[in-house]
Amino acid sequence: MNETHSTLENILEQRKEKIAKIKEMGFEPFPYSYTVTHKSKVVLDNYDELEEKTVSVAGRLMNIRRMGKASFAHLQDAEGRIQLYISKNDIGEESYAMFKLLDIGDIIGVEGIVMKTRTGETTVKATSLTLLTKNIRPLPIVKEKDGVVYDAFTDKELRYRKRYLDLIVNPEVKDTFVKRATITRATRKFFDDRGYLEVETPILQALYGGANARPFVTHHNSLDQDLYLRIADELYLKRLIVGGFEKVYEFSRNFRNEGMDRSHNPEFTAIEFYEAYVDYFYMMDFVEEYFKTIAELMGSMIVEYRGEKIDFSKPFERKSMADLFDEYLKIDIAAFTEKDFADWCQKNKKEFDPKWNYGQFLDKLFDEYIEPKLIQPTFVIDYPKVISPLAKVDRKGDERFVERFELFICSSEYANAFSELNDPIDQRERLEGQDRLRVEGDDEAQAFDEDFIQAIETGMPPTGGVGIGFDRVIMLFTGQTSIKDVLLFPAMRSEKLS
RNA sequence: GGGUGCGUAGCUCAGUCGGUAGAGCAGCGGCCUUUUAAGCCAUUGGUCGAAGGUUCGAAUCCUUCCGCACUCACCA
Numbered sequence: 371m372n373e374t375h376s377t378l379e380n381i382l383e384q385r386k387e388k389i390a391k392i393k394e395m396g397f398e399p400f401p402y403s404y405t406v407t408h409k410s411k412v413v414l415d416n417y418d419e420l421e422e423k424t425v426s427v428a429g430r431l432m433n434i435r436r437m438g439k440a441s442f443a444h445l446q447d448a449e450g451r452i453q454l455y456i457s458k459n460d461i462g463e464e465s466y467a468m469f470k471l472l473d474i475g476d477i478i479g480v481e482g483i484v485m486k487t488r489t490g491e492t493t494v495k496a497t498s499l500t501l502l503t504k505n506i507r508p509l510p511i512v513k514e515k516d517g518v519v520y521d522a523f524t525d526k527e528l529r530y531r532k533r534y535l536d537l538i539v540n541p542e543v544k545d546t547f548v549k550r551a552t553i554t555r556a557t558r559k560f561f562d563d564r565g566y567l568e569v570e571t572p573i574l575q576a577l578y579g580g581a582n583a584r585p586f587v588t589h590h591n592s593l594d595q596d597l598y599l600r601i602a603d604e605l606y607l608k609r610l611i612v613g614g615f616e617k618v619y620e621f622s623r624n625f626r627n628e629g630m631d632r633s634h635n636p637e638f639t640a641i642e643f644y645e646a647y648v649d650y651f652y653m654m655d656f657v658e659e660y661f662k663t664i665a666e667l668m669g670s671m672i673v674e675y676r677g678e679k680i681d682f683s684k685p686f687e688r689k690s691m692a693d694l695f696d697e698y699l700k701i702d703i704a705a706f707t708e709k710d711f712a713d714w715c716q717k718n719k720k721e722f723d724p725k726w727n728y729g730q731f732l733d734k735l736f737d738e739y740i741e742p743k744l745i746q747p748t749f750v751i752d753y754p755k756v757i758s759p760l761a762k763v764d765r766k767g768d769e770r771f772v773e774r775f776e777l778f779i780c781s782s783e784y785a786n787a788f789s790e791l792n793d794p795i796d797q798r799e800r801l802e803g804q805d806r807l808r809v810e811g812d813d814e815a816q817a818f819d820e821d822f823i824q825a826i827e828t829g830m831p832p833t834g835g836v837g838i839g840f841d842r843v844i845m846l847f848t849g850q851t852s853i854k855d856v857l858l859f860p861a862m863r864s865e866k867l868s
Numbered sequence: 869g870g871g872u873g874c875g876u877a878g879c880u881c882a883g884u885c886g887g888u889a890g891a892g893c894a895g896c897g898g899c900c901u902u903u904u905a906a907g908c909c910a911u912u913g914g915u916c917g918a919a920g921g922u923u924c925g926a927a928u929c930c931u932u933c934c935g936c937a938c939u940c941a942c943c944a
Contacts, residue, residue, distance in 0.1 A: 374896035376913045378878050381895060433904080440901035457901055474894075487902050510879040511894045513905040520905055521880040521893060527936045528879095539879095581944070628943050629869090776944085783944060814943080839944080863935070 378508070385506035388471045392501065397468050399504040404428050404479040410445065410452035413484055417492050420484040427452060427494055428479040428502060430538065431472060433513075441469070442493075445480065446538070453493040454480055465499050475505035512539045530860050543855075546848045549668070550856060553844060554621070556667050557641060560660055566617040566643060571606035573599060573623065579822065580604030580760070582814040583626040586636075599625035604760065604835065605822045607644045608790065611833050612825045619643035621840065632852045633782065636861050639840040648834040649789040650773045654749050657777055657785050657836060658686045661747065661843075668847045675780050675846055678745050686747040686777070691732065694740050694750065703732060704768065711735070728770070729756035744778035751775040759800040759816060761788035779846065787836035794827040 374380070389399045408425040429447035440457035458466040460482075472478065482496040510523040522540070523529065529536040529543075536543050558568065576595065578585040580602030590597050603622040610618050622640045630636060645653070662682050665671050671683040695701040701714065711731035715722040726734065732754050744750070752764055753774040761772035773789035791797050801823065807815035844856040854860035 374912055376878080376895040376911095378913095380913080381878065384895075433906095435903050435906050436900085437903065437906080438900040440903090442903045442906080444904080453904075455902070459901080487904090489902075489904080491902095491904075493902085508878045508894065512879080513893070515905045518905085523879065525875095525879085525936085527875095530936090583943075626943080629941090631943090632938090634943070786944065837944090 381508055382506050385473060385504065388473075389504050389506070392468055392471055392504065395464060395468055397501055399501055401500070401502060404500060404502050406479070409449050410447050411449040413452055413494065414450065414492050417484065417486070421486075423484055424481060424497070425484055425494060426479060426481045429477065431474055431476045431478060433474060434472070436470070439466070445478070445494075453487070453491050454482070454496055455485075455487070455493050456480075456496045456499060461496050461499050468501065469499055472501065473505055473508070474511065475507070475509040476501065477503035477505070510535060510539050526854075527862075530854055530862055533858055546844075546850060546856060547858060549848050550844045552667070553664055553847060554840075556664060557621075557660075557840075560663055561617075561619045561643065564617070566619045566645075567615055569607070569610060569615070569618050569620050571600075571603045571610075571620060571622075573625075575600050577817045577819045578602075579816045579819050581624075581626075582816060584628055584813050586625050586627050601626050602640070602837065603642050604837070605819060607642055607835070608830060608833070609822065609825045611644050611646055611790075612828050612830045616646040616831075617644070630861060632854075633842065633845075635841070635853050635857055638853070638857075640837045641840050642835070642837045644790070644833055644835040646831040646833050649832065650751070650775055650787055650834055653787045653834040653836050654686075654688065654751075654775055656834075657787065657838070658747070658749075660838075661686075661777075661779075661784075664843065664847060673846060675849060676851060678780055680779055680846075681746060684746075686749055688749045688751060688775075690752045691736065691750060691754075691771075692752065694736070695732075698740050698743060699735065701735075727756055729754035733757055741778065742781050745780055747777065747779050749775045749777055758788065759804050760791050760797075762791045762793070763796070782842060783839065784842055784846075785836055785838045787834065790830070790833040790835045792826060792830040792832060794823060797826050798823050 392399050404426070406426055406428045408420070408427055410427055410429065413420055413425055413427065427445060427447065429445040432444045432446045432451060435442040439459070440455070443454045443456060444451050445454050456466070456469055461469070479500040479502050480494055480496045481498045482494040485493055485495050487493050512522055513520040523535065529540070561568065574588070574590070574597045576597060578598040578601050581604070583601045585598040585601050588597050588599065589595070600622070601624055603620050603624070607618050607620060620642055622642050623637055624640055625637050627636065628634065662671070665673060665682040671681065673680045673682065689697075692703050695703045706714075708726070708728050708731065711726070711728070712722060712724060714720075720735070720738070722731070722734070751774070752771045753761070753776075755761070755763065755770055755772045758772045758774050761774040763769060764771040764773055775785075775787050776783050777785035791800070801816060801818050804816040805818035808817060841853050841856050845851065845853060848856060850856050
């Protein structure tokens with residue numbers, strides 16, 4: 371076949387033919403290993419010591435500038451790019467002929483001498499060239515001059531679907547995920563340093579609980595039983611506190627069968643942690659320290675996000691829901707009844723559902739009128755009991771409120787925590803209440819988990835528990851405004867591949 | 869789920885009033901031993917997201933569908 375048409379199909383064919391030619395020439399297009407002595411970045415950073423020395427580098431050919439009997443090319447490895455100078459005289463007739471068959475996207479190893487070109491760019495002057503992997507599917511071609519990128523690979527759909535291409539041609543994407551790993555590592559260290567035990571609990575659960583959300587359902591064949599992908603790991607971590615572990619944490623991949631948008635992906639990562647003998651006040655300090663630690667790690671206590679300057683250096687504000695309602699809406703939530711809320715909504719032209727209960731009114735009005743005001747890190751404390759079935763009643767005595775806080779930054783929720791309910795009688799009643807709601811058709815109400823109740827009946831010490839939306843933390847500290855940009859493979863509708 | 873926008877070559881994009889599809893890069897064939905968005909010459913490549921409809925004629929207008937983005941709603 372000698373087609374020269376540049377349809378994708380023909381390009382694939384042409385490159386397969388190149389593989390055959392390369393084999394005929396006696397070269398192996400897919401060898402097993404290669405000894406790399408230097409990463410590109412090391413060569414660039416240590417030019418003075420490496421000048422005139424021989425190094426071996428390996429990576430992907432990102433561009434090639436052929437000039438007859440010699441060529442320049444750029445090689446990209448995990449940490450950067452370095453220029454190669456490849457001349458027929460230096461690598462020999464056969465190798466140069468093989469090099470002529472190479473394409474952008476091929477992976478090669480080069481042994482050569484470190485030098486500078488007359489324009490001053492550090493370059494490896496090849497003394498031998500080894501093909502390590504022949505590419506047959508063309509890469510998007512991205513060019514760059516003086517920091518300006520031309521023909522950037524920008525199609526978001528393609529970038530998310532073919533993340534490997536995105537990572538190859540858009541270096542800043544890789545940076546985000548390197549930062550993500552850095553934060554993950556620091557998070558582990560933060561907990562480990564404080565005596566926490568990292569645990570793993572079931573993702574496949576017979577009952578789902580610990581949050582209000584619709585689950586994904588699957589089926590176990592040999593048990594012949596439906597199982598749910600966890601929406602939270604809370605109830606399992608509490609069982610561990612009952613079991614005598616006093617400080618546990620888990621990076622919990624959770625699955626919620628709900629809408630997707632800029633800040634929601636069907637699977638996401640939460641860090642949940644529980645500590646015996648502490649309450650939510652203790653956990654507020656703990657969470658504040660965590661965020662400050664990460665901010666410091668990332669290099670600045672002032673984080674710019676969505677056009678706001680978030681200041682992590684000051685103590686986080688703490689405001690009760692009652693104070694916030696008073697401050698922004700002049701509503702006295704201690705005195706308001708459901709009817710008062712309905713009247714208020716009518717007066718203020720706020721749409722509402724007459725079926726809303728006290729907690730739902732509070733929740734909806736909070737989301738609409740108060741959340742947007744919470745830019746600097748703010749702990750909102752003391753939530754209505756009806757929307758917090760796992761939290762202990764407020765020790766100050768108002769039965770309608772529980773000891774719960776959420777951390778808001780830049781109008782988004784980052785953490786949710788309780789003085790965990792450990793009164794088994796109260797807990798049973800509240801989960802029975804959730805179950806009634808569920809039976810009545812609220813598919814986000816929590817299922818009744820008898821074994822969890824029995825664990826609480828066995829006795830759970832006073833416990834503080836927190837869940838942190840880890841992906842959002844990553845977004846905040848990497849400046850990303852879409853969760854898709856902090857997930858390597860965000861959920862997408864499946865595409866038809868030929 | 870609603871609204872808005874987008875979908876044209878492997879990639880990035882043009883395409884006027886409805887008149888039968890263009891560029892750059894990549895590819896293919898040449899020239900070229902310090903280039904770097906390499907250059908020069910030559911050249912190929914299209915189910916215009918899909919299906920219907922209107923029309924003598926549709927990338928263009930209409931309808932439906934698919935995908936994505938943004939946004940609102942829902943959702944911790």
